[in-house]
Amino acid sequence: EAQVTQNPRYLITVTGKKLTVTCSQNMNHEYMSWYRQDPGLGLRQIYYSMNVEVTDKGDVPEGYKVSRKEKRNFPLILESPSPNQTSLYFCASSLGGGISDTQYFGPGTRLTVL
Amino acid sequence: AQSVTQLDSHVSVSEGTPVLLRCNYSSSYSPSLFWYVQHPNKGLQLLLKYTSAATLVKGINGFEAEFKKSETSFHLTKPSAHMSDAAEYFCVVSLGNTGKLIFGQGTTLQVKP
Numbered sequence: 001e002a003q004v005t006q007n008p009r010y011l012i013t014v015t016g017k018k019l020t021v022t023c024s025q026n027m028n029h030e031y032m033s034w035y036r037q038d039p040g041l042g043l044r045q046i047y048y049s050m051n052v053e054v055t056d057k058g059d060v061p062e063g064y065k066v067s068r069k070e071k072r073n074f075p076l077i078l079e080s081p082s083p084n085q086t087s088l089y090f091c092a093s094s095l096g097g098g099i100s101d102t103q104y105f106g107p108g109t110r111l112t113v114l
Numbered sequence: 115a116q117s118v119t120q121l122d123s124h125v126s127v128s129e130g131t132p133v134l135l136r137c138n139y140s141s142s143y144s145p146s147l148f149w150y151v152q153h154p155n156k157g158l159q160l161l162l163k164y165t166s167a168a169t170l171v172k173g174i175n176g177f178e179a180e181f182k183k184s185e186t187s188f189h190l191t192k193p194s195a196h197m198s199d200a201a202e203y204f205c206v207v208s209l210g211n212t213g214k215l216i217f218g219q220g221t222t223l224q225v226k227p
Contacts, residue, residue: 040219100163
């Protein structure tokens with residue numbers, strides 16, 4: 001089944017403790033992206049990757065890192081999480097980054113930073 | 115600047131009645147537009163998309179949307195609501211060739227029996 005998977009689905013952590021949220025897709029998509037969803041704000045893009053070893057900042061990149069060493073994986077790294085990073089995170093992928101390419105979303109990771 | 119405005123944060127309908135979720139966009143060029151649905155505790159699922167072909171776009175589960183350039187609108191409709199349609203709906207505009215998406219704030223659809 002074609003899908004985007006994320007792990008973990010739920011995570012509670014404390015301020016300053018480094019964490020990684022994994023994202024993997026099995027559709028051979030070149031484009032991958034991370035979003036955060038906050039009430040009343042819709043989804044906002046954190047980082048995106050047009051292809052392996054190519055990443056760029058989205059609208060809200062502060063406090064996050066990403067890497068794209070393999071086509072299928074796009075982990076999101078929080079080196080020193082803070083409470084304002086408590087949010088619902090989505091990974092997405094698409095064939096390319098074209099204007100008409102459909103992005104397929106993972107199930108989401110709910111992160112709470114205490 | 116490109117933007118998306120969903121005109122209603124919450125819409126309530128009775129089962130079997132029509133659904134209208136309104137979306138206006140602002141774009142300096144011809145955009146691609148999408149509607150996604152998010153059921154509680156689920157990821158986002160594509161309902162339909164417009165990519166400059168037919169202005170009336172049909173999607174899954176009986177939903178459709180009409181692109182009206184003169185009104186800069188992309189409203190989502192369904193003739194008859196079902197209880198399973200209760201969810202949050204996002205209107206989304208795609209910008210350029212960086213994969214960047216601009217999301218509206220979302221509309222919560224409530225369906226009453």
